[in-house]
Each structure stands twice: as structure tokens, then as C-alpha cells.
Amino acid sequence: MNQITPKKLKMRWAWLAILPVAIATSQCTLSPPQLSPLAHAQAQEANLRILSVTGQGTETLPTTIAMISLAVEVQGATAKAVQQDMAQRSSDLVSFLETQAIDQLETTGIRLNPRYDYRNNRQLLVGYTATNRVRFEIAVDDAGEILDNAVAAGATRIDNIQFRATDEAIATAQRQALRAATLDAQSQADAVLDTLGLSRQAIVGIQVNNASTPLPPPTTLQSLRAVAESDVATTPVRGGDQDIRANVTLQIRY
Template identity: 50%
Template sequence: MKSLPFASLPCQRPSRWLALSLALVALTIPMSARAQERLLRTLTVTGQGRESIAATLADVTLGVEVRESSATAVQAEVARRMNGVVNVLRSRNVEQLQTTGISLQPNYEYRNNQQRLVGYIGTSTVSYRTPSNEAGAVIDAAIQAGATRIDGIRLTASDSAISTAQKVALQAATQDAKAQADAVLAALNLSRQEIISISINSATPPTPRPLMQRAEAMAADATPIIGGEQDVQASVTLEIRY
């Protein structure tokens, strides 16, 4: 009897693999549908949190402005006055003391459409940080030492207080989001399951509150400065399966 060539022998392996592949596809389709159904049964809520903190610090910018007929006279008087101001500020143990500006410019007078040089204007400014409850007394002392202008005061909280308040605000925002989800699901006779995702949208530190932009310094009674409070706000988004 003549034997058949090897290539003509029937092969069962491809059909077995095909049957196995079809079985796996049949199992995968319902599993995928169930996964999609679980994904669709989600609720997304965003909660808000807020924490108030005391503005215990004041960032102050002040300086000296002098007008004289000559540039050398202006510069000498500016230096004399500013040295007195800096010495007073250092004696008050202010923090972050630094020079923020020095300028010298001609001072012109305009009459009958003509420009005439009448002298020079010199300025020197410094900034520093001090407790807000001491800010008024420090400003008064600086004015007595020679300061002639206050360029700005901003009230803020300490870094540690802001950091703590941010954590508290985030916790409040998370609880708010959960409470919103529970209220909605309860109205639909549904219950909250696991949390699928968490997003921290913001935990915003308070913006320092400007007390004034610019004012001429004048001798007066003790200057009252009240720090007040600032708000730290946070926002959290939860995706919850039900």
C-alpha cells in the first residue's frame, strides 16, 4: 500500500486552538460588559472646605523721600535718615529686613511750557516682617527715626498656621463630598460603595490682605493695626461607585 505524503495528513491542532479561542472570547465578552456596568454606576462629587486663621504677621514697606537742590545733598540726607530707620528696625528685631529700592532723579518745574531744573528727589525703601500686633508701634518708631513714606502693609498668617489650615480644609472638603454623595444616593435608595478615585483640586493659601498701598507718613498717636482673619480654602473631587 502506498503511503500518503506527510503534508497530506489531517491536522487536528488548529481546530482545537480555534475552539479554545472561541471559548475565551465567549468568557471575555460578559466579563467586559460587567466591568463596563460597574464603571457606569459611579457618582462624581466635589466638596469644598474652609478654615479661618488669624493674620498674625505684617509685611511692611516704608522708606525715606528727600527733596533738595543738589544731588549730593539729597543722597546724604537720604542715607542719614535711612540709617536711623534701619537701626530702629533692627532694634525691634524685625524679620526679613531688606532694601527694596533706591532712586535719585531730577526734579523739574514746568512754567509757560518751559522746563526748569529745581533740584533732585531721592528715595530709599526697605521691607520687613513683624507681628501684626506690634506693627503699629514699629511703624511709629521708624517715622520718628526719619521715615517719610509708607508704601504698603500686607497682613498674613505664619507658614505653619497656613499649612495646618490647609490640611483641615482638605479634610472638610472630603467630608463635604462624601455627605453630598450620601444625600443623592439616599434619595435614590442606593448606597455608597468604594471610592474609585480622589482628586485634590486645590488647597489655596490665603492671599495676604493689603492694608494700604501708599501713604505719606505723619506723626500721630500710636498707629493701630488689627490683623483680623483669613480663609484657607480647599476643593476635593471623589468618584464613588454605588
């Protein structure tokens, strides 16, 4: 039989004394911190004191690339004759363009449509129209000359010309527009807060809207042959400016 000696009894009393302390410590560790009513009210007020402001930035840069869409259009009595004529002229035009300093040459559409006339409430087939459209990019300074030469190579119509800046110039302008929009948002916030006798404390939120790059409106010429037959030595082509816009929204605690 095990006897409880005074030494063992003393050790048991020591463990019983330590156990409540350990339990209390564990409970204190697991309990979430409680904010005082004043601290809770101050935290709520800080969340409410947020100013949201949107700044705008715009960078204007010159366009240096012309995006040209032109076409070969042929009319005739039969579908076969029209298609063959259009194919030959289109081949001559594309062969010419491939020798020029252009980029992104592509065919954007080929059509063969019947033409009708209406007489005495009757629909009469009078022929066919075939169209082959191509698109390419070229430096603005060379656009006028290539339009004139395209007529001799077989082009009969230009659908439109649009202008844009280079990808590198657009990327640089986008960054500058974002910087300008950020400064504009900060300036607006300072103007409002200064008027109210307040000041910026911290920026707690940032929203960046992608910079937009709208193209200038297209220039349309209905007849290249009329231009080529005029007294103008070279068709004048002038690129416009392109605006790069950006918006930045800041949420500012004051």
C-alpha cells in the same frame, strides 16, 4: 545497524502521545481570557456608573504677623545732595530696625528720579526725589509702636501693611481644610445618590487641589509723619483673619 526493538517502539509511541497534550497546554496558557458578553457588558456599565463631585473646605484663623513696607523719601535741588540725605536717613532707619524684634528685614528698592515742571510747553528741571524702601515682619501687637518709632528714626512714608498667620498655623489649617473638603465631597455624593435610591460602592479616584492661603487686603497709610504728629499715643494696628481654602474631587462608583 541499529535495530528497533519492541521496547524502543513503545517509547516512541509514548512521546508522540504526550506531544499534542503539551502543545495544547502551551496554547491554553498563552491565550488571553475571554469575557462572556454578559461579563463584558457588566464591566462597561461599572465604568459608566461613576459620580464625580468636588468638595470645598475653609478654615479661618487670626493673623499674628504684620508685613510692613515703609520708605525714606527725600526731595532736593541736586542729585548729590538728595542722594546723600537719603543715604543718611536710610542708614539711621535701618540701624534702628536692626535693634528691634523683627524678621525678614530687606531693602526692596532704591530710586533717584528727576522732578520736572512744565511751563509754556517747556520741560524744566526743578529738582530730584530719592526713595529707599525696606520691608520687614513683626508681631501684630508690636506693629503700631514700631511705626511710630520708625518716624523718629527717619521713615517718611509707609507703602502698605499686610497680615498673615504663622507658617505652623497655616500648615495646620491646610490639613483641616482638606479634611473638611473631603467630608463635603462625600456628603454631596451621599445626598445625590440617596435621592436616586443609590449608594456609594467605592472611591476610584481622588484629586487634591493645593490649599490656597490668600492674604487679607493690605492697609495703606500715606503719611507716617501725620500719624506721629496726631494726638494718638500709638498708631492702632489690627490684624484681620486669613482664610485657608482647599478643594477635593472624588470619583465614586455607585
